[in-house]
Amino acid sequence: MKIVHIQSVLPEEDVIALKKKTGESSIKEAISKAVYHYLKCN
Numbered sequence: 001m002k003i004v005h006i007q008s009v010l011p012e013e014d015v016i017a018l019k020k021k022t023g024e025s026s027i028k029e030a031i032s033k034a035v036y037h038y039l040k041c042n
Helices: 012-022 027-040
Strands: none
Touching: 012 027
């Protein structure tokens, strides 16, 4: 598997909401969890 570094700009309130919704304390883990969830959903 090839790993790619991704960088993005998001509003702070979206990041806070994403961390709360995913239950993660770090932004990196919250975004990762959200992306993998999105890819698995139909």
